[in-house]
Amino acid sequence: MVHPLQGIDISLYPGEFIAVKGASGTGKSTLLHILGCLERPDKGTYHLDGKDVSRLDDTSLSLLRATRIGFIFQAYNLISQCSLIENTVMPFLYHPNPPDNTYALALSALEKVGLSDRKTHKPSQLSGGEMQRAAIARALVINPLVVLADEPTGNLDSENSMVILSLFRQVHERGASLVVVTHDDDVAGAADRTIHIKDGRISD
DSSP states (O other), X not given: OOOOOOSOOOOOOTTOEEEEEOOTTSSHHHHHHHHTTSSOOSSSOOEETTEEGGGOOHHHHHHHHHHHEEEEOTTOOOOTTSOHHHHHHGGGGGOSSOOXXXXXXXXXXXXXXXXXXXXXXXXXXXXXXXXXXXXXXXXHTTOOSEEEEESTTTTSOHHHHHHHHHHHHXXXXXXXXXXXXXXXXXXXXXXXXXXXXXXXXXXX
């Protein structure tokens, strides 16, 4: 059974790192989708950077996603036909006023995750750990206010998981807020706090 969120009341502070844990189907991904403005709450409000985004129209939500929110998905969601640098530049295609130096920004993001030397490679030429690092670079290239990650180490071995965790610490140190849905105790242990969701509610 999939449980909708019920009476969730949380605050995410600037620069805070939150881990979200819970069994499958308890509402973790729904929470992430609402925080990422991919879904609207049926009731209540969601304030991001002082603005009630739950009342914004689709155009305004798209603008918010393009400029303020970085997404990291478990399945990477890289475009197979595009090179790594082309994938990393992709978020700027949805930006209303992209900077002139998008290529340089994308290359810098790849350098931060140790992949600048693979910039011309296609996703099929990368390992799972490299694809996840590429997904992180793509999320960070817009310098987002908040970064959302859904089971980012779920498909990785322990060595690559530690690399991803180190990158998350760097994101955290640079001041972005970070929300990570995870079953990984090491990831949760690095967070400022952990939220447990059970049957659509926050559980003690």
